Amino acid sequence: MKNLLYYYKKALKSGFALGAFNFSNLETLKAIASACEKSKSPAIIAVSESALNYMGDEFIVENVKIIKNHCKAPLFLHLDHGKSFDVCKKAVDLGFDSIMIDASSSPFEENVSLTKKVCDYAHNKGIFVEGELGQLAGIEDNVSVEENHFTNPQKAKEFVKLTNVDSLAVAIGTSHGAYKYQGESKLRFDILVQIEKNLPRFPLVLHGASSVNKEYVDIINNNGGNIKNAKGVSEELTKMAVQMHNVVKINIDTDLRMAFTAGIRKSMNENPENFDQRKYCLLGQKYVEDVVSHKIKYLLNSENKI
Numbered sequence: 507m508k509n510l511l512y513y514y515k516k517a518l519k520s521g522f523a524l525g526a527f528n529f530s531n532l533e534t535l536k537a538i539a540s541a542c543e544k545s546k547s548p549a550i551i552a553v554s555e556s557a558l559n560y561m562g563d564e565f566i567v568e569n570v571k572i573i574k575n576h577c578k579a580p581l582f583l584h585l586d587h588g589k590s591f592d593v594c595k596k597a598v599d600l601g602f603d604s605i606m607i608d609a610s611s612s613p614f615e616e617n618v619s620l621t622k623k624v625c626d627y628a629h630n631k632g633i634f635v636e637g638e639l640g641q642l643a644g645i646e647d648n649v650s651v652e653e654n655h656f657t658n659p660q661k662a663k664e665f666v667k668l669t670n671v672d673s674l675a676v677a678i679g680t681s682h683g684a685y686k687y688q689g690e691s692k693l694r695f696d697i698l699v700q701i702e703k704n705l706p707r708f709p710l711v712l713h714g715a716s717s718v719n720k721e722y723v724d725i726i727n728n729n730g731g732n733i734k735n736a737k738g739v740s741e742e743l744t745k746m747a748v749q750m751h752n753v754v755k756i757n758i759d760t761d762l763r764m765a766f767t768a769g770i771r772k773s774m775n776e777n778p779e780n781f782d783q784r785k786y787c788l789l790g791q792k793y794v795e796d797v798v799s800h801k802i803k804y805l806l807n808s809e810n811k812i
C-alpha cells in the first residue's frame with residue numbers, strides 16, 4: 507500500500523488535503539470508512555490519548571485492522587496529540603501508521619528535545635511523525651490553551667531542522683472545540699506564507715478545523731439539546747489553506763461529534779419508545795458519513811485521489 511508520505515507529496519502537488527477524522531467509537535469509524543470508500547478518498551483516522559483510553563488499545567488496533575482490510579480507500583491510523591514519549595512509543599509499537607508528538611505547550615528547547623526523541627524512535631521503525639509549534643486557543647478535554655500563540659515562522663524552520671519531524675502543525679488562528687470565534691472567523695494567512703517561505707514544499711497541518719455546521723447545531727437544539735453561540739472556522743477559509751497553501755492535513759473532530767449527537771438526539775426524540783442503540787446510533791452514523799463526504803468533496807478536494 508502507498509504510504510502517508512506518498513499522499514502528502516501528491517497532496518502538495520495537486521492542491522488537496524487529507525482529512526484527519528477523529529473517532530472514539532465503532533459507529534464513527536465505520537461512517538468515516540464508508541464515506542472515504544464511496545468518495546475514493548485517502549484519509550487519516552485519528553485517535554487522541556483520551557479516545558485511546560476510552561476504547562482501549564486492542565479494540566482500536568483490531569477493529570482498525572478489520573476496517574482497513576475491507577475498505578477500498580487507504581486509511582492511516584494516527585495518534586492525535588500524543589503528549590509524552592511513552593504514549594508515542596506505545597502507538598508506534600501497536601502498529602500505528604503515524605503519530606503526533608504535541609509538546610507545543612513546552613518551551614521551544616523542550617519541545618525540540620522531546621519531538622526529536624520521538625522522531626528518532628519512530629523513524630527507526632518507519633513511522634511518520636507530526637510535531638507542533640505554536641499553540642491553539644480553545645479547550646477540548648486534555649488539550650487546553652487560554653489564547654492564541656501563533657507559530658513563529660523563523661522558529662518553524664529551526665524546529666524542523668533540529669527535530670527531523672515529517673510534518674508540522676501550525677497555529678494560525680484556529681482552535682479546538684465548538685467555540686472558536688466570537689465574531690467572524692479569521693486565519694492568519696500572512697503567517698502561513700512566511701512559514702512556507704522558510705519551509706518550501708513542507709507538509710503543514712491545520713488543527714481545530716471544524717466549521718460547526720448550523721444545520722447540526724439546530725438539529726441538536728430542536729431535539730432537547732442546548733448548544734449556544736457555537737462557531738467554527740468558515741469552510742471557505744479552510745479551503746483556501748488547502749488550495750493555495752501547503753496544508754495537507756486538516757483535523758476534524760468537533761463536526762463529527764456534533765453530527766453523531768444530532769442523529770442520536772433526533773432519533774431518540776422521534777422514537778421515544780425505542781431503546782435499541784443499534785437503531786438510534788444508525789442516524790448518528792449516517793450524519794457522520796454525510797459530514798465526512800461533504801468535507802472530502804467541498805473542503806479537502808481529496809475525492810478520487812487513491
Ligand code: G3H
Pocket residue numbers: 528554555556557586587646647648649682713759760
Ligand atoms: O484535538 C483534540 C481532539 O479533538 C481530541 O479530543 O481528547 O476529547 O478526544 P479528546
Ligand code: 13P
Pocket residue numbers: 528586587646681682683684712713714715716717757758759760761
Ligand atoms: P476540531 O475541534 O475543530 O474538530 O479540531 C480537531 C483537532 O484538531 C483534532 O486534533
Ligand code: ZN
Pocket residue numbers: 587682713714757
Ligand atoms: Zn488538534
